[in-house]
Each structure stands twice: as structure tokens, then as C-alpha cells.
Amino acid sequence: MTTERGLRVHCEEVVELITDYLEGRLDEETRLDVEAHLELCDPCVVYIEQMRDTIATLGHVPLETLSDDAKATLLDAFRSRTV
Amino acid sequence: MDEERIGVANITVPAPRDMSPAEVELLDRLRAGDEPAFADIVDRWSRSMLSVARGHVSTDASAQEVVQDTWLAVIRGLDGFQGRSSLKTWVFRILVNTAKTRGVREDRTVPMSSLSIEIDDDGPTVDPSRFRGPDDQYPGGWAPHGVPQRWDTDPERAAQNHEVRTLVSAILDELPERQRSVVVLRDVEGCDSDEVCTVLALSAANQRVLLHRGRARVRAALEDYYHRTDA
Numbered sequence: 111m112t113t114e115r116g117l118r119v120h121c122e123e124v125v126e127l128i129t130d131y132l133e134g135r136l137d138e139e140t141r142l143d144v145e146a147h148l149e150l151c152d153p154c155v156v157y158i159e160q161m162r163d164t165i166a167t168l169g170h171v172p173l174e175t176l177s178d179d180a181k182a183t184l185l186d187a188f189r190s191r192t193v
Numbered sequence: 194m195d196e197e198r199i200g201v202a203n204i205t206v207p208a209p210r211d212m213s214p215a216e217v218e219l220l221d222r223l224r225a226g227d228e229p230a231f232a233d234i235v236d237r238w239s240r241s242m243l244s245v246a247r248g249h250v251s252t253d254a255s256a257q258e259v260v261q262d263t264w265l266a267v268i269r270g271l272d273g274f275q276g277r278s279s280l281k282t283w284v285f286r287i288l289v290n291t292a293k294t295r296g297v298r299e300d301r302t303v304p305m306s307s308l309s310i311e312i313d314d315d316g317p318t319v320d321p322s323r324f325r326g327p328d329d330q331y332p333g334g335w336a337p338h339g340v341p342q343r344w345d346t347d348p349e350r351a352a353q354n355h356e357v358r359t360l361v362s363a364i365l366d367e368l369p370e371r372q373r374s375v376v377v378l379r380d381v382e383g384c385d386s387d388e389v390c391t392v393l394a395l396s397a398a399n400q401r402v403l404l405h406r407g408r409a410r411v412r413a414a415l416e417d418y419y420h421r422t423d424a
Contacts, residue, residue: 111299112402119304119323120324120331120332120334121333121334121335122317122319122321122324122333122334123333125227125318125319125409126317126318126405128405128406129251129401129404129405129408130401133386133401133404135397135401137262151240151334152247153335153340153341154335156341156342156343157341159343159344160341160344160412160416161251161408161409161412163344163346163348163351163415164348164380164411164415165380165408166349166352166374167348167351167352167357167361167411168285168361168380168381168408168411169352169367169380169381170242170348170349170352171352171357171358171361171362171381171382172240172352172353172358173240173241173244173361173365174240174243174244174253174357174362175236175239175240175256175383176235176239176243176260176261177257178316180257180260181232181235181236181239182260182381184230184231184235184261184264184265184268185231185232185267186234186423187264187268188226188228188231188268189226189259189269191269192228193272
């Protein structure tokens with residue numbers, strides 16, 4: 111039963127449904143199809159783990175920030191606002 | 194019931210739907226001139242602000258100026274801010290408007306640049322050649338050579354790696370502007386989807402498409418990198 115359900119969606123479709131799946135925005139039927147598919151398909155599980163790792167990497171990557179000079183200028187401006 | 198009285202004029206306005214108690218407190222502190230509170234949000238939000246701005250303008254220096262101008266506008270606007278959105282949403286909306294205005298101005302001096310903006314709104318996000326063809330026994334399944342390999346890495350630690358950091362910056366630079374903004378706001382800044390839709394004036398469905406496509410491109414770049422470093 112589960113096997114049959116898991117074969118209703120192909121890997122090629124699953125990779126395009128992953129964001130909606132992670133966002134909890136799939137309709138009930140499709141969500142059950144995707145979950146049944148993930149029970150059967152290790153490569154798709156790896157793919158979804160890679161997506162999660164990608165999100166976590168983005169969340170921790172130290173991108174460039176404002177220069178110290180710019181921050182100092184802003185703090186001055188903030189200070190003079192209340193004077 | 195959902196109303197509160199604010200300000201010296203005792204004007205009754207709808208209670209801000211999106212301001213959490215922590216944000217109301219933060220706003221009070223900023224209005225009272227609390228410098229550490231201001232320095233803290235500048236530190237926390239400026240990275241994402243720079244990245245979103247960079248998607249609209251042509252140089253890093255311009256992006257720095259856009260973010261500075263945004264904070265100056267925030268300082269000027271603090272007293273008038275009505276709390277109809279969260280503070281963060283308000284700040285990022287000012288940022289996007291400032292960056293757009295600046296971008297439009299720069300386009301005039303950099304002819305053709307608008308033509309190079311890549312449109313990437315549909316089509317598969319994973320190379321179709323990695324899947325089995327329609328005549329295969331398992332059409333649409335991963336082909337043997339296309340199967341994704343596990344990354345043996347801790348994303349938090351990986352993000353501190355200089356090469357990964359450079360790679361992520363570079364791939365964000367390559368994303369079409371709206372994909373970049375959505376990915377940065379959601380995944381770098383940690384905004385929820387409602388905030389992103391408000392900041393960028395997107396429908397929820399559109400936001401998800403852009404997020405999906407942007408994340409998939411970053412994933413593909415990381416996959417390439419881990420493959421190369423494994424080999």
C-alpha cells in the first residue's frame with residue numbers, strides 16, 4: 111500500500127515539491143504521496159537533507175556587513191537625534 | 194478590543210498586529226535614545242540588508258550607501274513609525290525602496306544593465322539528465338550517475354569555512370534579484386514568509402517559487418563544491 115503510494119510521485123517531481131513540503135503548503139494528498147515516496151527513496155531523502163543543510167548554511171554564513179566607519183556614523187546620527 | 198491608545202495626542206489606532214511585546218519594548222528603547230539597542234539592530238540586520246541592496250545596485254560601495262541611508266531614514270522616522278507592521282518589516286521596506294530608487298538611477302548611467310537581468314521563473318531546478326528518461330523502467334527516478342551523495346558536514350561549521358562563505362556570497366550575487374531577496378530574507382535573516390511577502394510585495398505562492406528556485410541554486414553550488422573537495 112505504502113509502496114504504491116510512494117510510486118505515485120517520481121523523484122523528478124519530488125525535488126520540485128520540496129520547498130512547498132518544507133513550508134507545509136502541500137495539499138494533504140500530495141503531502142502523503144511525498145512522505146510515502148521518502149519512505150522508499152534514499153536519494154530523495156539525501157536531497158531533502160541537502161536542502162535543509164543549504165538553509166542552515168545560509169543561516170550561519172557570515173556575509174559582509176557595514177564598515178566600522180559607517181556604523182560609527184550611524185551611531186553619531188542616532189545620538190544627535192535625541193539631543 | 195483590538196485597539197490601544199498611543200502617543201501624546203491620545204489617538205486611537207488599531208493595535209499593531211505584528212508587533213510582539215519584545216518589539217514594542219525595543220521600539221520604546223529606540224525612541225528613548227538607547228544606543229546599545231540601536232547598535233544591536235544595526236549589527237544584526239545590516240548583513241542581510243547589504244545583501245538585499247546588492248541585488249539592486251551595481252557596486253558594493255553603493256550597497257553600503259543604501260544601507261546607511263536606510264538607517265538614517267529609520268532614525269528620522271522612529272517617532273512617526275505607527276507600528277502597523279513589525280519594526281523589522283518596516284526597516285526592510287525602507288531598505289528595498291531605497292535600493293530600488295538607487296538601482297533605477299544607476300541603470301541610467303549603466304546602459305543595458307537591465308537587459309542582463311536573468312529571468313529564471315520556471316523550468317526544472319535539478320538537471321533533467323540526472324533522472325531516468327520516459328522509456329526507462331522507472332521514468333523520472335534518479336539515474337545511477339545522478340543520485341545525490343550525502344554531505345558529511347555540519348552546516349554551522351561549514352558556514353564558517355572561508356571557501357564556503359565566498360561561494361555562498363558569489364552564488365547570491367548570481368541569483369536574479371527577487372530570488373536573492375527572498376532567500377536572504379528567509380534563510381539568512383530568518384524572516385517568516387508573511388514578513389517577506391510584505392517587504393517585497395509578493396504573493397505567498399510567488400514567494401515560495403522564488404524561495405524554491407533560489408535555494409535550489411545555492412544547493413547545487415554547495416553540491417558542486419563538496420564534490421570537488423571530496424575528490
